[in-house]
Amino acid sequence: MESRKDDTHRMVTVTINGEMRQGLAEPRKLLAYFIRETLGLTGTHVGCDTTSCGACTVLLDNEPVKSCTVLAVQADHHQIDTVEGLETDNVLHPLQQAFWDNHGLQCGFCTPGMLMTSVALLQKNPHPSESEIRHAISGNLCRCTGYVNIVKAITDASHKMQQEPAEV
Amino acid sequence: MFPNAFEYYAPETLDEVYGLLEQYGDEAKILAGGQSLLPMMKLRLAAPSVLIDIGHLANLSSTTETAEGLTVGALMRHKAIETGHWQRYPLLGETAPWIADPLVRNRGTIGGALAHADPAADWGAALLALNASVEIESRIGTRRMTLEEFFIDLYTTALEPQEILTRVVIPAPKTGETFARYLKLERKVGDFAVVGVAIAVDLTSDGTIANAGIGMAAMSGVPLAAHQTTSILVGQHLTPALIKEASESACLEGDPQSDRRGSAEYKHSMARIFVERGLTQILQQWRSTQSA
Numbered sequence: 385m386e387s388r389k390d391d392t393h394r395m396v397t398v399t400i401n402g403e404m405r406q407g408l409a410e411p412r413k414l415l416a417y418f419i420r421e422t423l424g425l426t427g428t429h430v431g432c433d434t435t436s437c438g439a440c441t442v443l444l445d446n447e448p449v450k451s452c453t454v455l456a457v458q459a460d461h462h463q464i465d466t467v468e469g470l471e472t473d474n475v476l477h478p479l480q481q482a483f484w485d486n487h488g489l490q491c492g493f494c495t496p497g498m499l500m501t502s503v504a505l506l507q508k509n510p511h512p513s514e515s516e517i518r519h520a521i522s523g524n525l526c527r528c529t530g531y532v533n534i535v536k537a538i539t540d541a542s543h544k545m546q547q548e549p550a551e552v
Numbered sequence: 553m554f555p556n557a558f559e560y561y562a563p564e565t566l567d568e569v570y571g572l573l574e575q576y577g578d579e580a581k582i583l584a585g586g587q588s589l590l591p592m593m594k595l596r597l598a599a600p601s602v603l604i605d606i607g608h609l610a611n612l613s614s615t616t617e618t619a620e621g622l623t624v625g626a627l628m629r630h631k632a633i634e635t636g637h638w639q640r641y642p643l644l645g646e647t648a649p650w651i652a653d654p655l656v657r658n659r660g661t662i663g664g665a666l667a668h669a670d671p672a673a674d675w676g677a678a679l680l681a682l683n684a685s686v687e688i689e690s691r692i693g694t695r696r697m698t699l700e701e702f703f704i705d706l707y708t709t710a711l712e713p714q715e716i717l718t719r720v721v722i723p724a725p726k727t728g729e730t731f732a733r734y735l736k737l738e739r740k741v742g743d744f745a746v747v748g749v750a751i752a753v754d755l756t757s758d759g760t761i762a763n764a765g766i767g768m769a770a771m772s773g774v775p776l777a778a779h780q781t782t783s784i785l786v787g788q789h790l791t792p793a794l795i796k797e798a799s800e801s802a803c804l805e806g807d808p809q810s811d812r813r814g815s816a817e818y819k820h821s822m823a824r825i826f827v828e829r830g831l832t833q834i835l836q837q838w839r840s841t842q843s844a
Contacts, residue, residue: 392557411560411603414553414590433553435591436742438655447631447658452553453590454659457560458583458607501655522741523653 396460400425401469409456416440418456419466427467427496431525438524441497442466448504450523467496470503479503479541488537490528498524502538511542555593562605569604569716570691576602577713583607584627584664587656612663612718623687624720626663633662640725643732643752647678650734653742663717666702669709669774672744676703676775678734679720680767681750687719696721703774726754726763731837733830736769737822739813745769746813749802749826753790753834759842761785766798770813771806771823778802781827790835799828 393408400423407422419428419442431439433452440451443465470477479502482488489495498521505512505520512520517538518531526534563569573580581600583589584607592598606612606627613627615636622641624633634648634657651657651665651674665675666686676699685698688711702710711717731753737746748769754762764785766778781802788794803824810816 394560410557412555412557412593414594417554433594435587435656438653441655448655449658450655453587453656455560455583455586455590455605457562458586458605519649520654523655 394457396456398459398462398464400464401466411455411457413456414452415454415456415459416451419451425466425468429493429496431493438501439494439497441500441524443500443504446504448501467499470499478545482537482541482544486533486537486540488529488533494524494526498526498534506542506545510546553594556596556599558600559602560605562608564608566609566689569606572604573714573716574691580604582716585629585660587652587660588664588668619724621721621723624662626717626719627661630657630660640730641722642730643678643682643734643750646732647674647734647750650674650736662720666720667709667711667717669703669707671706671772671774672770673775674736674745674748674769677748677767677769678750680775680777681752681765682722683765685721686717687721688715689718690715700777706773727756729755731755731834733833735826735830747771747819747822747826749823749830751830751834755790755838759789759838761788761790766802766827768806768823771808771819776806778805780805795828795831795835798831799824802827
């Protein structure tokens with residue numbers, strides 16, 4: 385947590401994973417680093433840091449965005465959801481479980497971003513087709529899986545969430 | 553990565569924006585969706601000392617449709633355009649899904665993209681094909697100019713330091729039968745166009761072209777409108793022979809540069825193929841509406 389408060393820092397207040405948190409940030413601090421360094425939630429990964437890979441994807445007011453390309457001050461008084469908010473009471477979110485079951489990750493680096501994009505997809509479209517899934521995750525790069533098992537995992541999760549309406 | 557330090561302002565009214573622009577002028581940059589500006593600042597290709605975040609100006613993110621045309625607020629996000637219904641303006645829905653990737657489209661705005669003036673950007677080509685204008689405001693007043701006047705050079709527009717682009721104005725189609733295609737060659741999802749071609753055609757009931765527009769991305773130092781080609785088209789019946797002639801003409805209007813995305817020769821060829829392919833698809837679509 386940064387402790388310095390002067391003219392160059394601003395207080396940023398966000399509701400992150402349902403919890404209100406505050407932290408000081410220089411205006412040039414990007415949301416990804418605010419989440420990781422200031423709020424201590426390191427589940428959000430920084431991959432390319434050039435708006436290409438989507439590893440840093442978080443939900444900003446329920447829309448998936450690249451948090452390396454949003455300033456923390458732009459998120460002031462907004463709602464953020466990260467991968468840490470998916471699990472409830474030590475039970476994985478159906479999407480997390482489906483990634484596990486379908487071998488939807490190998491190194492796992494892209495997974496937090498991939499999951500957040502998928503969460504937003506299934507909120508809007510509970511029964512996506514394969515091409516809709518591939519379109520939705522086209523801003524998230526994975527260099528291990530070849531995407532096949534990721535698509536399978538998201539499809540699997542959409543079926544299971546339909547059977548047992550869980551919280552998304 | 554992080555940008556150079558800057559002073560940050562988040563005004564809530566256009567009046568405050570005017571004041572900041574008058575105070576800081578060239579030192580300031582306007583931040584809309586930030587999907588081009590922030591990456592450039594992180595790479596230190598841009599280092600404004602003042603950033604004016606206009607994300608709080610709520611009245612710039614809506615659209616107004618009248619008989620004369622469609623007015624789109626500068627802060628309308630690509631995603632909102634992608635998911636909107638634009639019966640009289642099908643080129644909007646054709647183009648939006650090709651912009652960057654879904655995550656970027658959730659943040660990026662139409663006004664920001666135009667003010668950034670990347671010659672390879674998709675909106676430049678599409679809105680030139682639609683013969684759109686932009687509204688530019690400052691304390692002094694509002695002025696309107698065509699997009700062609702607005703795009704001056706690579707990343708350079710007619711915006712003065714004290715001005716802000718507030719709206720995009722698209723004239724209504726000339727007939728009830730309007731058709732559009734956006735064709736883009738990209739190396740991967742999210743990349744800029746190797747070549748992009750936007751086509752809008754208004755047909756009369758007997759298949760005469762009442763109005764046409766062709767805009768091209770990455771075919772010049774600015775987004776390019778293929779005027780000579782549209783003048784070949786207007787007043788004629790859309791036929792395979794005319795399509796051939798138009799495609800040969802359109803690619804010659806461009807002057808692309810060879811770069812890592814492809815040689816100038818390749819881009820010329822792709823522009824020709826895209827114009828031919830797009831117009832052919834429009835012809836087929838029109839024929840199917842006739843037989844239906």
